[in-house]
Amino acid sequence: xxxxxxxxDKVTIALIACGPEYSGVQSEIESAVESxxxxxxxxxxxxxxxxTIGRDFGLEVASxxxxxxxxxxxxxxxxxxxxxxxxxxxxxxxxxGALVRNEVRRYIHQNTSIPVxxxxxxxxxxxxxxxxxLEALTTVARRRHLLAREKQKGLTAGIDSGSTTTKAVVMxxxxxxxxxxxxxxxxxxxxxxxxxxxxxxxxxxxEDIQAIGTTGYGRFLVGKKYDAQLSQxxxxxxxxxxxxxxxxxxxxxxxxxxxxxxxKAITVEDGIPGMFSMGGVCAGASGRFLEMTAKRLGVDITxxxxxxxxxxxxxxxxxSYCIVFGIQSLVNSLAKGxxxxxxxxxxxxxxxxxxxxxxxxxxxxxxxVILVGGSSLIDGIPRTLEKFLKVEVIxxxxxxxxxxxxxxxxxxxxxxxx
Amino acid sequence: MPENNTDNNNHQDTITKLVVIDSDWVLPSDAAMKIYESxxxxxxxxxxxxxxVNGPTEAVNRAVEDVVSMDRNxxxxxxxxxPPGDERRCRAVRGGGPRPGYYFLREEVxxxxxxxxxxxxYDKGVSVKExxxxxxxxxxxxxDIIESNVEE
Amino acid sequence: MAKxxxxxxNSLILYDLVERFGHEPLAMMxxxxxxxxxxxxxxxxxxxxxxxxxxxxxxAAVEVPSGVRGRLAMAGPLIEKAEAAIIVNDxxxxxxxxxxxxxxxMVKYMARQKDIPILELEYPNTEEEGKEFVYKIADFxxxxxxxxxxxxxxxxx
Numbered sequence: 001x002x003x004x005x006x007x008x009d010k011v012t013i014a015l016i017a018c019g020p021e022y023s024g025v026q027s028e029i030e031s032a033v034e035s036x037x038x039x040x041x042x043x044x045x046x047x048x049x050x051x052t053i054g055r056d057f058g059l060e061v062a063s064x065x066x067x068x069x070x071x072x073x074x075x076x077x078x079x080x081x082x083x084x085x086x087x088x089x090x091x092x093x094x095x096x097g098a099l100v101r102n103e104v105r106r107y108i109h110q111n112t113s114i115p116v117x118x119x120x121x122x123x124x125x126x127x128x129x130x131x132x133x134l135e136a137l138t139t140v141a142r143r144r145h146l147l148a149r150e151k152q153k154g155l156t157a158g159i160d161s162g163s164t165t166t167k168a169v170v171m172x173x174x175x176x177x178x179x180x181x182x183x184x185x186x187x188x189x190x191x192x193x194x195x196x197x198x199x200x201x202x203x204x205x206x207e208d209i210q211a212i213g214t215t216g217y218g219r220f221l222v223g224k225k226y227d228a229q230l231s232q233x234x235x236x237x238x239x240x241x242x243x244x245x246x247x248x249x250x251x252x253x254x255x256x257x258x259x260x261x262x263x264k265a266i267t268v269e270d271g272i273p274g275m276f277s278m279g280g281v282c283a284g285a286s287g288r289f290l291e292m293t294a295k296r297l298g299v300d301i302t303x304x305x306x307x308x309x310x311x312x313x314x315x316x317x318x319x320s321y322c323i324v325f326g327i328q329s330l331v332n333s334l335a336k337g338x339x340x341x342x343x344x345x346x347x348x349x350x351x352x353x354x355x356x357x358x359x360x361x362x363x364x365x366x367x368x369v370i371l372v373g374g375s376s377l378i379d380g381i382p383r384t385l386e387k388f389l390k391v392e393v394i395x396x397x398x399x400x401x402x403x404x405x406x407x408x409x410x411x412x413x414x415x416x417x418x
Numbered sequence: 419m420p421e422n423n424t425d426n427n428n429h430q431d432t433i434t435k436l437v438v439i440d441s442d443w444v445l446p447s448d449a450a451m452k453i454y455e456s457x458x459x460x461x462x463x464x465x466x467x468x469x470x471v472n473g474p475t476e477a478v479n480r481a482v483e484d485v486v487s488m489d490r491n492x493x494x495x496x497x498x499x500x501p502p503g504d505e506r507r508c509r510a511v512r513g514g515g516p517r518p519g520y521y522f523l524r525e526e527v528x529x530x531x532x533x534x535x536x537x538x539x540y541d542k543g544v545s546v547k548e549x550x551x552x553x554x555x556x557x558x559x560x561x562d563i564i565e566s567n568v569e570e
Numbered sequence: 571m572a573k574x575x576x577x578x579x580n581s582l583i584l585y586d587l588v589e590r591f592g593h594e595p596l597a598m599m600x601x602x603x604x605x606x607x608x609x610x611x612x613x614x615x616x617x618x619x620x621x622x623x624x625x626x627x628x629x630a631a632v633e634v635p636s637g638v639r640g641r642l643a644m645a646g647p648l649i650e651k652a653e654a655a656i657i658v659n660d661x662x663x664x665x666x667x668x669x670x671x672x673x674x675x676m677v678k679y680m681a682r683q684k685d686i687p688i689l690e691l692e693y694p695n696t697e698e699e700g701k702e703f704v705y706k707i708a709d710f711x712x713x714x715x716x717x718x719x720x721x722x723x724x725x726x727x
Contacts, residue, residue: 015513018669019637022644024620027613042515050521050663064521065669072515091635096671123623123636433603438582491720496585497595499602499616506606506615518666519580525662526582529693532700533583537708539701541720546705549698 011038011138014081016072016104017089018065018097025125029089032127036138043072043081059103066090066100073104077111084141085115087134092120106364109267109275115140116275118362133278136235140273146413147240147272150249154210154415157198158408159191159226160234160401161218164260164287165374168194169404170202170209171412176398176405178202187218188225195226198404210415213237213407229414234403239266239273241406242370245396252366256355256385256393257402258375260287263355267363277362283323285354287375292327293347297340301378304344308380311345318346321354348380356388369393372402433475434498435482438523439468440530441489449485449493457481463502467527468493470502491537494530571716575652575681578661578668579645587704588656591711592718596648598667605644618644630676641673646680654714655681655688656707662693687714 013033020026033040049071054060057070069088075081088105090097098120105118115137119130140147152171160167162184168191170178180197184190191214199206213230214223215237223231234257242255249271257264263285266276283289294301316338318329330343371382371393377400382393398405439446446469450462453471460473460481469485471478486493500507507517539546572593576584579598588595605617613619618640626639629646644667649655657678668674682688689710694700711717 012513019635019640021616021666022618022622022638022640022670023636024613024618024622024640025636026615027619030614039513041513044514047521047524062671063669064663064665064671067663068665068669091637093633094635094637094672097635097637121636123620123640432607436582494582494586495589496580496582497597497599497603499599500606504606512615518669519664522578522580522662522664522668523582529583529700532694532697533704535697536701536704537720540705540708546701547698549696549702551692 011036011084011141012041012082013038013085013087013134013137013141014043014072014076014083015040015087015089016043016069016076017087018063018069018100019091019094020089020121023091023121023123023125025121025123028125028127029087029130032130032134035127035131036135038085038134038138041081041083043075043083045071045075045080049074057103057107059100061096061100063096066096069100070104073108076114077108083114085137086117087137088116088118090120092122094120102362105275105362109364113269113274115273117277132233132235133276135233136273136276139232139236144272146410147236148270149240149410149413150244150271152244152409152412154412155204155208156211156213156408156412156415157195157209158213158215158404158406158411159195159222159228160237160403160407161187161191161214161216161222162260162403163217163262166190166194166216166218167401167404168198169398169401169408170198170204171405171408172202172204176401178204179398179401181400184218187221191218191222191225211411213409213411215403215407228411230407230411232407232410235264235266235276235278236273237406237410238264238372238402239268239276239406240271240410241402241404242372242396242399243268243271244409245372245398245402245405246368246370246394247396248368248370248394254363254365254367254369256360256369256371257373258287258351258355258371258381259373260291262286263359263373265355265359265363267366275363277359279355279359282321282354284321284326285351285358287373289323289326289351290347290375290378290381292323293330293344296327296331296334297343299340304347305377305379305381307341307344308348308378309345309383311339311341311343311380313342313345313349313384315339315342316346318350321350326350345380345384348378348384351375352381352384352388356385360389365389365391367391371395372399374400376400431475432473432501433478434470434472434501435478436465436467436496436498437469437471437482437485438494438496438527438530439485439489439492440494440527440534441492444485444488444493449488452484452488453481456484461502467523470498472501491541492530492534494533572653572714573651574711574714575648575655577655577657577678577681578664579648579677580664580666580668581658581661584656584658584707587707588711590720591708592716593654593711593714596652598644598648601644601648602667629680635672637670638673638676641667641670642676642680645673645677649677649680649684652681652684652686654686654710655684656710657681657688657690658693659690660692 178198178201180194
């Protein structure tokens with residue numbers, strides 16, 4: 001959210017969903033949307049369309065609410081309902097709902113330039129879970145002009161206050177000149193430490209910094225502390241940072257960010273996210289799993305990748321994706337004499353397989369595929385991802401600083417012309 | 419929002435009934451007038467299908483019974499969960515889209531002339547013939563049809 | 571007077587016929603009314619909050635989607651109270667409480683599992699079918715204890 005938030009018009013988000021009212025999460029969706037200065041709308045259509053929507057859309061399902069969902073999507077695509085963004089949602093574990101949700105998401109993405117996300121909820125879904133996703137949706141709808149920025153100018157800083165690590169960069173005239181990377185212990189203190197490191201490396205005084213951008217879990221707290229010009233969720237910031245660092249700002253791209261606690265998969269068009277998924281799937285599919293594996297192998301996390309590329313994952317029997325039971329499988333294998341290389345390879349494989357199965361199905365993979373986030377530095381991870389996707393995976397320079405670079409770059413749009 | 423409801427609507431003893439009028443001689447406005455004449459405790463809202471009557475349960479039931487008596491077999495009644503104009507279901511407040519139940523209600527309303535006529539007949543003791551639904555064609559029959567068409 | 575569960579749970583025609591023949595219809599509108607008039611819950615539009623899908627675990631396991639369990643939490647108590655049921659299959663589509671096909675299958679199953687008189691029939695397409703439809707329902711309702719004649723009899727003439 002930026003400072004000029006309250007003077008902007010409300011973004012209209014079409015909620016096309018099956019089940020939120022009956023799952024008790026309708027009010028959670030509403031409160032998340034309200035906090036973003038946005039408004040939910042339900043596209044109007046002629047109810048008689050429902051008689052033939054199965055044939056018209058092409059997917060014949062039994063549930064009336066899913067027919068309604070498809071008819072509303074059609075009204076949006078045909079321009080009968082004017083909306084800024086679309087949120088497609090259905091119940092978690094419903095096969096019928098998942099089929100419709102994914103096809104509708106794809107249908108809207110392919111036929112309009114309206115940003116769309118899909119989500120499957122349970123009764124435990126809360127407004128705070130939805131907030132980052134919906135914030136990204138409203139940002140794309142509201143601030144295309146901001147996201148159109150392709151170069152950093154002046155002297156700016158970016159701080160990415162993540163769940164596991166805090167990263168900071170200082171940039172000058174389109175170059176990263178200072179870095180800081182520390183584990184997140186206390187949000188503010190860790191941010192200060194990372195920021196100071198970046199300033200020291202850059203050799204600049206903090207008074208000279210012209211604009212600051214923050215992102216990540218702690219973005220609001222850190223943004224307030226440094227009076228940041230921009231505090232923005234990590235989906236738009238990271239996708240912008242990724243295409244910037246990979247020098248792929250024009251055309252399509254897919255950004256995959258494997259973080260310490262959750263992962264993002266984002267289909268990007270000209271640097272703007274069009275479709276994305278954000279999974280707190282499970283800790284077993286996160287950087288944390290790799291960290292624990294490294295600890296068990298008695299190596300530094302930075303060495304895990306070089307081990308993994310030498311190993312063969314099939315030599316290890318993994319019975320579970322779970323961070324507890326998966327690690328147990330690895331430990332058992334070690335006890336039976338498995339090589340650390342094979343174990344490292346199996347850990348990378350497990351993480352990527354899970355992301356592939358549970359998350360990458362929610363977006364359309366378009367080349368180039370840009371892998372970012374701390375885990376991208378573990379060599380086994382991009383290589384395994386290439387095996388799954390059968391395409392080249394690019395890891396841009398400074399890929400672990402992606403959020404900080406994106407925030408720093410975007411914040412330079414707020415530098416006042418002298 | 420619930421706090422915007424009147425006290426009446428917040429009470430379990432207050433109900434809303436939807437009266438659908440499919441009569442040749444009773445108009446929704448006549449029915450509304452009839453209620454206003456006798457019941458002072460209820461509020462009546464005219465809709466495209468008929469009336470919504472809201473108020474204390476007993477008064478609503480009395481009012482509805484009065485209206486139904488105007489053309490017994492051609493005026494139909496069901497309860498409605500929400501009171502008329504409740505913001506929680508109001509399309510204007512909630513960002514549009516069809517109200518749940520509207521589509522099905524429209525379908526059922528189309529069927530009411532048939533239902534009304536059947537009730538008239540039932541009351542008069544007119545007998546009914548068992549109707550037969552068409553069944554799927556037997557494969558042997560289909561085979562015959564195919565063969566007779568292919569032979570040409 | 572018998573408590574008669576109706577399916578579709580929001581049917582105008584079934585609600586009307588059940589009441590017309592002197593019984594108490596058990597319909598979704600009554601449940602919605604109960605929900606929205608429950609004090610202390612503010613979860614618009616229908617005051618279903620995350621507790622309802624949890625209550626729905628009474629009828630379906632946790633791997634069943636929350637929307638199914640939430641809807642079952644609405645329909646289940648009606649079926650529990652039912653002393654008879656009328657199930658009409660093949661009805662026109664209907665959203666909301668009736669918008670989920672899996673829930674609807676389960677609701678009908680739950681009603682059929684009860685040891686109560688049940689009338690099952692199809693929605694009519696023609697006038698003749700409509701007549702048979704009304705006659706069957708009327709006869710069924712009159713067979714239940716405490717039935718009234720169609721109390722609207724004769725008053726039109």
